[in-house]
Amino acid sequence: MRRLLTFLAAGVPLAAAMCLPVSASADNRGSASAPFTCSTVSVKAPAGTEVESVTVTRQAGGTVNGTGILGGSVSGVPAYCEVTVTLTHPGDDDHAKVRTWLPAQGWNGRFQALGGAAYAAGDNGVGLGTAVKNGYAVATTDAGVGDVLDTHWALNGEGQVDSALLKNFADRSQHEMALVGKQVVDEVYGKAASYSYWNGCSTGGRQGYMEAQRHPDDFDGILADAPAVNWDEFEVATLWPQVVMNEAKNRPSACEFNAFDQAALKACDQLDGVGDGLVSDPERCTFDPRRLIGTKVVCAGEEETITAADAAVVRRIWDGPRTTSGKRLWYGLPVGADFTSLAGDAPFPVPAAWVASWVKKQPSFDTSKLTYDRFTQLFRQSQAEYDKVIGTDDPDLSAFRKSGGKLLTYHGQADQLIPTRGTVDYRERIERKLGGSHRVDDFYRLFLAPGTAHCALKDKVDDLAALTKWVEQGKAPETLSASLTDAYGRTLTRDLCRYPLVSHYKGQGDPADADSFRCVPSRRH
Secondary structure, three states: OHHHHHHHHOOOOOOOOOOOOHHHHHHHOOHHHOOOOOOOOOOOOOOOOEEEEEEEEEEOOEEEEOOOOOOOEEEEEOOEEEEEEEEEOOOOOOOEEEEEEEEOOOOOOEEEEEOOEOOEOOOOOHHHHHHHHOOOEEEEEOOOOOOOOOOOOOEOOOOOEOHHHHHHHHHHHHHHHHHHHHHHHHHHHOOOOOEEEEEEEOHHHHHHHHHHHHOOOOOOEEEEEOOOOOHHHHHHHOOHHHHHHHHHOOOOOHHHHHHHHHHHHHHHHHHHOOOOOOOOOHHHOOOOHHHHOOOEEEEOOEEEEOOHHHHHHHHHHHHOOEOOOOOEOOOOOOOOOOOOOOOOOOOOHHHHHHHHHHHOOOOOOOHHHOOHHHHHHHHHHHHHHHHHHHOOOOOOOHHHHHHOOEEEEEEEOOOOOOOHHHHHHHHHHHHHHHOOHHHHHOOEEEEEEOOOOOOOOOOOEOHHHHHHHHHHHOOOOOEEEEEEEOOOOOEEEEEEEEOOEEEEEOOOOOOOOHHHEEEEEOOOO
């Protein structure tokens, strides 16, 4: 459970303390002189909703403790006005809360909206407090659902999928939060925000992409990291390691899985020109797990031998889901990503809940005993029933481009929960739809982070600063400065390269220093 909480905590929206561009911050200061009203707020209900209640509270600030499983805290939060608006959709019996926090002094003129993690639609308080600390007026919504692993809302009293709450979670509530949050900013400060931003990772990343696809005018800039797009596909696909081990009747230990990871790193580390503990272009890594057959490894003090059956399991997990006839269904675990979450003793809770509650409509359904045939059936069923609802994979971003919006994403190349290749696949589909990479780069840039796990760059990358500079100064980021951790636990600085470029060693200089690398075209392109 501790491991699960660590991974999910990484999915908290990345509203961490960022060094914003000096000119961007300065240009929007002075808003404190505008009238500040934290007493009563009038909210016009977005189309299709009714406002059930509005509460306004002055908060002294200080330390904000996060709620739910993720927990966490942020200190030094200045005084702020908290406005909570509860919306309902007549006939749906839902109650979605929109929380907006507004700093009493030092507002930077910007509005920021925060996404969620796993099955939580919004922030647990830590992201809100951090955004206020950085001068933002900030909002989030719970969409009327629950915490990160709370799926009690999936089915209604008749055992059918609660389509209203699923619609809230998938799309509707984020858009309504954007409308309400901006209204609240206008009411409290007496003026509209100069710029509006979306900020999220994982589920929050998916929500950001959905905003770009369906509500292109909501935000000037969207920061959507490790996005859970292709939801209907990858959620089922991430049960694949369990299916492989079930069918093989072989479950390698965590120690044995680690041996394969280390062997792949050793084989592919030099692809970027230097042994730096990172695989900068995993898709070029052609390490064959069968090379480890017969190797002795020491696990928990006992010597074990890697078998052909172990290698076969790893090959299938890396290769990804296929039908029994060999047709690819989705992408596998990236080479170098930790096996523990998806190939552990039990199925990972998030995909297990999706299949049990939404696909099978049986919350008690046991996903630990799936066969290849049954897996394929569930994969196809999830696609058929939910792609249009929560797939979040429409490549037509022409309206977002026309609106002048900017979309920025990083995705870890060792993401153990959401296959990185799914995001790359989506980016390539947009290119085909909109006329090539150069046209897409004008408004959407993707950065892949070597050796980086799911949402693991919290506080370690300048993505929000880069986005504000792009939106407000027209300076598109060529790279993102990041602090990475290599396979040996060492901290390295890297300039993440704009896709499809990859990082390559210049031939001299300290491999731990970003200046020793440059971005070059991948040999795959």
